[in-house]
Amino acid sequence: MRTFRVPPTAMVLGGVVSVQFGGALAAKLIATLGAAGTVSLRLALAVPILLLIARPSLRGRTRRDALAVVAFGIVLGVMNLCFYLSLERLPLGVAVTIEFIGPLGLAAAMSRKRRDLLAVAAAGVGVVLVNGHELEAVNWLGILFAASAGALWACYILLSAETGRRFAQLDGLALAMVISALVTAPAGIITAGTDLFHWRSVLLGLAIALLSSVLPYSLETLALRRMKPAVFGILMSLEPAVGATAGYLILSQRLAPIQLLGMACVVAASITITRTPRTEAPDI
Secondary structure, three states: OOOOOOOHHHHHHHHHHHHHHHHHHHHHHHHHHHHHHHHHHHHHHHHHHHHHHHOOOOOOOOHHHHHHHHHHHHHHHHHHHHHHHHHOOOOHHHHHHHHOHHHHHHHHHHHOOHHHHHHHHHHHHHHHHHOOOOHHHOOHHHHHHHHHHHHHHHHHHHHHHHHHHHOOOOHHHHHHHHHHHHHHHHHHHHHHHHHHHOHHHHHHHHHHHHHHHHHHHHHHHHHHOOOOHHHHHHHHHHHHHHHHHHHHHHHOOOOOHHHHHHHHHHHHHHHHHHOOOOOOOOOO
């Protein structure tokens, strides 16, 4: 009897939709708890769920295994904090488009083809256009946070693949999530205080934890075992479009034509890179 296996591409695309609509809900909670409070609550609520699902074991682990998990957890926590800080200042679709330069640049760097490098340059033009404002009206701090989240996103892709190779199933992700929760908890408690424990915050935080952490990270970790990091980066090309859609449907955020043009430049750059012949890693 043949066992049905979900294709890794379907896992990644499912994670894209989940994380962007989770991001839209997070933007609502940020107005109450702030970026640090929201991300710390989300990660703290995701930890027990993942630990219950994965039930990771620490037996027989090497020092390199531990370093991989700790690095993965730190990057995961700081990446999310930077992204939520950008959501305080930028529309969801704009923040995601800027952040997307990270994985797109990783895909081009691993390709080493001139066409792909030019595509990243075109994506850079798209990032400029997506801000859609006069120069003096641009929120440079929001751009800095989104760009930082993008750089950390590229590191996340590599560390997720490394952790997935060292740990079975979701063990590595669950352990890394504990680290990320510990990293972000102090800032969340200091900035949000007792508002973290209000029942509305907890319910919304639980929904965000499931949509933005448990489901997408689980799908991505499993998918990265069966595909190359460069291919993963390419499949994320839908992130800006899905983020803009979620922002419109949940937050009523409308983007100007010039911003949509900038987003199209980023997506087109990703399509250009996608056309470079690649094959997925074999199933294991």
